[in-house]
Amino acid sequence: MSGQVVFGAVSTRETLNVVQADLFPFAEELHVNLSAYFTIILQHSRVSDSDKKFLRNGVQWLNEEASAMYEKLYTKLTLNERQSVLKNIAQESWGESWIETVLTYTMEAILSDKIYGVNQQEQAHKWLAFDMGLPRPTKALL
Amino acid sequence: MKYDVCIVGSGAGGSPIAYELSNAGYNVVVLEKGKNYTESDFSKDELAVSRREKFTPLLKDEKHIIYDREKDGSVKRYDGAEYSWSFWNGSMVGGSSNLMSGYFHRMKPDDFRLLSTYGKIEGANVVDWAISYEELEPYYEKVERVVGVSGVVAKHKFAQARSTPTFPFPALEVNVVTEWFDASCKELGFESIQTPRAVLPKSALGRNGCSYSNFCGSYGCATGAKGSARAALLQKCSAKIITEAFVYRLESDSSKITKVHYYDKDLKSQTIEAKIFVLSAQAIESSRLLLNSKNKFFPQGMANSSGEVGKNLIFSAGGSGQGRFEFENLSQKQQEGLMQPGLFFNRSLQDWYDYEEDSKRYKGGTIDFLFEHANVISRATREFYNEDGEIIWGEELKQKIHKSLTTSRVLTFEVFNDWLPTDECFVSIEEQSKDKFGVSVGAINLSGHPQDLEVGRYLAKKAVKVLEEMGAKDVSMSISASPPPNLVAGGCRFGDDAKKSVLDKNCKVHDLENLYVTDASFMPTGGSVPYTWTIYANSFRVADVIKKCLARS
Numbered sequence: 001m002s003g004q005v006v007f008g009a010v011s012t013r014e015t016l017n018v019v020q021a022d023l024f025p026f027a028e029e030l031h032v033n034l035s036a037y038f039t040i041i042l043q044h045s046r047v048s049d050s051d052k053k054f055l056r057n058g059v060q061w062l063n064e065e066a067s068a069m070y071e072k073l074y075t076k077l078t079l080n081e082r083q084s085v086l087k088n089i090a091q092e093s094w095g096e097s098w099i100e101t102v103l104t105y106t107m108e109a110i111l112s113d114k115i116y117g118v119n120q121q122e123q124a125h126k127w128l129a130f131d132m133g134l135p136r137p138t139k140a141l142l
Numbered sequence: 143m144k145y146d147v148c149i150v151g152s153g154a155g156g157s158p159i160a161y162e163l164s165n166a167g168y169n170v171v172v173l174e175k176g177k178n179y180t181e182s183d184f185s186k187d188e189l190a191v192s193r194r195e196k197f198t199p200l201l202k203d204e205k206h207i208i209y210d211r212e213k214d215g216s217v218k219r220y221d222g223a224e225y226s227w228s229f230w231n232g233s234m235v236g237g238s239s240n241l242m243s244g245y246f247h248r249m250k251p252d253d254f255r256l257l258s259t260y261g262k263i264e265g266a267n268v269v270d271w272a273i274s275y276e277e278l279e280p281y282y283e284k285v286e287r288v289v290g291v292s293g294v295v296a297k298h299k300f301a302q303a304r305s306t307p308t309f310p311f312p313a314l315e316v317n318v319v320t321e322w323f324d325a326s327c328k329e330l331g332f333e334s335i336q337t338p339r340a341v342l343p344k345s346a347l348g349r350n351g352c353s354y355s356n357f358c359g360s361y362g363c364a365t366g367a368k369g370s371a372r373a374a375l376l377q378k379c380s381a382k383i384i385t386e387a388f389v390y391r392l393e394s395d396s397s398k399i400t401k402v403h404y405y406d407k408d409l410k411s412q413t414i415e416a417k418i419f420v421l422s423a424q425a426i427e428s429s430r431l432l433l434n435s436k437n438k439f440f441p442q443g444m445a446n447s448s449g450e451v452g453k454n455l456i457f458s459a460g461g462s463g464q465g466r467f468e469f470e471n472l473s474q475k476q477q478e479g480l481m482q483p484g485l486f487f488n489r490s491l492q493d494w495y496d497y498e499e500d501s502k503r504y505k506g507g508t509i510d511f512l513f514e515h516a517n518v519i520s521r522a523t524r525e526f527y528n529e530d531g532e533i534i535w536g537e538e539l540k541q542k543i544h545k546s547l548t549t550s551r552v553l554t555f556e557v558f559n560d561w562l563p564t565d566e567c568f569v570s571i572e573e574q575s576k577d578k579f580g581v582s583v584g585a586i587n588l589s590g591h592p593q594d595l596e597v598g599r600y601l602a603k604k605a606v607k608v609l610e611e612m613g614a615k616d617v618s619m620s621i622s623a624s625p626p627p628n629l630v631a632g633g634c635r636f637g638d639d640a641k642k643s644v645l646d647k648n649c650k651v652h653d654l655e656n657l658y659v660t661d662a663s664f665m666p667t668g669g670s671v672p673y674t675w676t677i678y679a680n681s682f683r684v685a686d687v688i689k690k691c692l693a694r695s
Binding site: 022023024025026044045046047048049050051086090096099100103104107108111112113115116125127128129130131132133134135136137138140141 | 182184185186187188189190193194195196200201202223224226353355356357361364483516518519522523526532533535536537539540543544547548
């Protein structure tokens, strides 16, 4: 079965927004715009096409797993159901890698310099008592 | 116009030539593939520098093909772009010396005579160097003065002879945890060495002193304190630097290079003529350029009548390890000292540079100790797994990141020992794969010698003992045959026999009258220290040779 056909209407970003919140809900308390950061990543000149494709394919595969378990798209599940889906895919090689990838970009977002526009308050730096290196960047690399 | 000297590559191998020859009044041009950056461009932006690798080419544009030899002798092919396997370091004026940590150790006299001292090793192409430590020593000293090396000269059983009693610049400030390290070494009977650094502690040589930014290695230096080829040499001379110039072919007659061909930033082909040419494009790329420059006089590749170009590629063998210091085992004062940012660690061990085991004498190596890199995103991503090796998320991950990053600090170590040269580790050309310029890419054929791992493990176990004695938790080590892309040498080894080497003792190619190779390609063995100081020193030595040559002409 082709995930592309069944879930062709699924928005990668919409699903990623929910997954991010499920994987690291603390990001919301830090006032980080994770959705905007994933938009940056999916368009970034220095993120490889294969890495972007893996992010998108992971959304499709996640929804296939959600459908197999609950016959619904991931975004239509309850929090507990979504956590079950994540625990299931974490047992698969691709799923573990995909969760790690989403978490990695989440850490990039919450610990990015505010020049990237998604982390204006830089609260995670305070949370981790981390002094940013000087000099700070004056231009984002996109 | 015809230049006196044309240098391909502006890193540690090319810049001393540019500095010496232009300051001597010669007309020098440097062709650099990357862009020029100044101190003001070197922010500590982890996303740009460490995660998006701002200073290296995109692999989809420029890649290598890697052939990795497995233990069973089988060889697996990797497309560098597909596997995100990069051997690029710093494509910019000054090369990767901009991004080095600047842990500066001299090679030792026995490193120059490995074959004579330790004998033949089965499966390895070990030879003595064409020069001795004594011949290079004045140039090591010159690097101390001109590039700037700071530290305290350590007296220990493997300390090499010096022509001066001290370093010209005093040691950088260090973290109080070095006192724990020194005490533990004393307890174990090890000799703690203060690591010399190519970093100026105070303003000198027309450069600012270190700002203790906490982000040294992997980052460009915003003060100019780090002795990069750019800050220390190219900014102090009048050599003309042409940036975004990719040299794709050397042209020759039967005895001389006549011109180099390069693509400019608009991908237009240009040429440069000069009396003398110097190749210093980094070990892999220098071999690639020579092999890609076949002509009727040199059908196997430029300077390759011996068939030795690309052969005996080496890296620095060894690996790394770490231990964690946790607040719960420390007093308040110790906790504060541990977490003090910016201050260096700067401690090394060389007690086993030469050692015996099971009645056999081995060439050992160096262990450098340093705090885990300050990159906070990288540190957070290392917390994604629990003790059972399962990936975690949510509140569990949040707690783990917070605890690890705010109530502990990791001290790491790096082991440097010889990567023995073998027939199976070499550079060749992948004719079918082209880069964005339409030029065949380099193929890196990888293979490690079993002794590399044996020695690495021996040294790492000593480092583990120190960490355990210091009271570190979660102590671990990892020694592997994976090649560090930033510590690569060989491919154009120098020697007296033109049939078995590419370069003569002065790093001039045997086959041609006016071509020198001065990056790490010349090294037939690598010693058991990071290469940069030796590359600088050798390049200053060759600069003197070229000066005499030009004076005669």
